[in-house]
Amino acid sequence: MSHPHAIVVGAGIGGLTAARALRRSGWTVRILDRGDALAPTGAGMAVAPNALRALEVIDAAEPVRRLAAMQGAAGIRDPRGRWLNRSDVATAERAFGGPIVVTLRHQLVRILSEGIPAADLRTHTPVSGVEPGGPDAPAAVTTGAGERFEADLVVVADGVRSRLRTALFPEHPGARHSGVTTWRAVLPAPPTPAEPAETWGDGRVVGLMPLADGRTYFYAAERAPEGRRHPDERAYLLSRFGHWHAPIGDLLAAAAPEDFLHHDVPEMLDPLPALHRGRAVVLGDAAHAMTPHVGQGGCQAIEDAVTLALLLDGATPADVPARLPHYTAARAARTAALVRRSHNAARLAHATGPVAVLRPALLRLTGLLPTSVLARQFAPVFSWRPPAPGVPAVPGGAARPAREV
Numbered sequence: 001m002s003h004p005h006a007i008v009v010g011a012g013i014g015g016l017t018a019a020r021a022l023r024r025s026g027w028t029v030r031i032l033d034r035g036d037a038l039a040p041t042g043a044g045m046a047v048a049p050n051a052l053r054a055l056e057v058i059d060a061a062e063p064v065r066r067l068a069a070m071q072g073a074a075g076i077r078d079p080r081g082r083w084l085n086r087s088d089v090a091t092a093e094r095a096f097g098g099p100i101v102v103t104l105r106h107q108l109v110r111i112l113s114e115g116i117p118a119a120d121l122r123t124h125t126p127v128s129g130v131e132p133g134g135p136d137a138p139a140a141v142t143t144g145a146g147e148r149f150e151a152d153l154v155v156v157a158d159g160v161r162s163r164l165r166t167a168l169f170p171e172h173p174g175a176r177h178s179g180v181t182t183w184r185a186v187l188p189a190p191p192t193p194a195e196p197a198e199t200w201g202d203g204r205v206v207g208l209m210p211l212a213d214g215r216t217y218f219y220a221a222e223r224a225p226e227g228r229r230h231p232d233e234r235a236y237l238l239s240r241f242g243h244w245h246a247p248i249g250d251l252l253a254a255a256a257p258e259d260f261l262h263h264d265v266p267e268m269l270d271p272l273p274a275l276h277r278g279r280a281v282v283l284g285d286a287a288h289a290m291t292p293h294v295g296q297g298g299c300q301a302i303e304d305a306v307t308l309a310l311l312l313d314g315a316t317p318a319d320v321p322a323r324l325p326h327y328t329a330a331r332a333a334r335t336a337a338l339v340r341r342s343h344n345a346a347r348l349a350h351a352t353g354p355v356a357v358l359r360p361a362l363l364r365l366t367g368l369l370p371t372s373v374l375a376r377q378f379a380p381v382f383s384w385r386p387p388a389p390g391v392p393a394v395p396g397g398a399a400r401p402a403r404e405v
């Protein structure tokens with residue numbers, strides 16, 4: 001029996017997880033990325049218990065758990081520093097079924113890339129086209145340099161601005177601006193240690209998350225039209241957040257303007273008609289871009305990738321087209337519901353109209369509720385488990401998602 005062969009386009013969180021998981025199931029995998037995939041870029045990222053469970057399948061959960069730094073209180077504060085909602089991390093861990101590990105994106109990328117031979121990862125190779133193939137024809141991709149590679153499976157993991165999603169589903173409107181813009185930075189430890197928290201006020205959000213190396217992952221978000229930029233992003237952030245509770249002002253004052261990554265946030269409120277076509281699958285942000293307000297974009301990319309490899313376990317090249325509908329069945333409803341839930345969380349976080357008046361009351365109310373009640377709200381998100389390897393007895397099988405997440 002010949003080894004099935006996959007091409008993965010994009011060596012981000014989803015693409016690397018897919019490559020690791022498919023290799024583990026006996027596939028030969030080649031990864032193509034337009035950039036310098038493993039460079040230490042990007043900022044922080046929270047890895048939730050559902051994603052850690054997926055990472056267990058590829059033996060990558062333990063190294064990620066070792067990066068955990070969060071201790072003490074965590075929750076939501078108002079700009080004056082009053083806790084609107086607070087829980088200690090240990091209680092939350094017990095209630096949520098495991099830790100939420102805040103790490104640096106490039107540390108996660110490094111862990112995911114372990115075991116992938118350097119020869120199988122081609123950087124600086126933009127992919128410009130995809131042919132989905134079918135039962136009797138291989139899938140193929142074309143690079144910007146005009147090379148063409150055929151495969152039994154093409155995994156499209158080229159991120160939120162996915163060119164290949166548009167090629168596979170030309171009638172879909174793609175990802176559109178959510179109305180939210182974000183800043184991210186990894187900053188030195190402030191004089192007053194930061195407790196892990198988000199601060200919400202006036203339709204704006206700041207997050208401070210201590211990292212294992214003592215530094216702080218800072219993020220901020222507000223509503224803004226697409227493309228609005230500031231000559232000095234740090235000066236702008238100081239004007240917006242410098243007067244909020246300590247140590248936000250100190251952290252910003254000690255940072256350099258170039259420390260901040262500023263991105264507008266696209267989302268895909270219209271789901272794709274399917275997450276596969278022929279012998280091609282779409283995963284991660286390319287498939288279901290969501291706002292970061294539930295912290296699940298990368299976690300869902302990891303779930304997608306591990307689910308795909310498990311559903312393809314034991315498949316021959318000829319089996320691939322018949323297996324991929326199981327991937328859509330397992331992933332489409334869950335990820336579409338999370339796009340919607342993230343959108344609603346963003347609306348609450350950035351509300352400035354009449355809803356804004358209700359926001360502190362809502363948060364105080366949830367703050368008064370025991371962590372177990374909050375855990376119930378998040379249970380459908382965090383309690384996900386990987387499907388059994390192979391074709392499920394029922395379409396969607398063990399991975400069938402809850403309708404509401």
Ligand SMILES: Cc1cc2nc3c(=O)[nH]c(=O)nc-3n(C[C@H](O)[C@H](O)[C@H](O)COP(=O)(O)OP(=O)(O)OC[C@H]3O[C@@H](n4cnc5c(N)ncnc54)[C@H](O)[C@@H]3O)c2cc1C
Nearest residue numbers: 010012013014033034046127158159284285292297298299
């Ligand atoms: C402010 C903010 C905070 C976030 N926080 C969290 C969080 O706490 N937890 C969480 O789970 N998620 C979070 N996310 C979301 C998370 O970052 C993304 O969902 C995740 O990175 C998606 O992974 P991916 O593999 O789909 O895409 P990416 O990681 O973006 O990777 C795409 C890859 O494809 C490559 N590529 C693109 N086009 C081509 C091409 N034509 N040819 C070849 N290669 C190509 C790119 O170079 C890149 O390496 C956050 C997002 C934002 C904006």
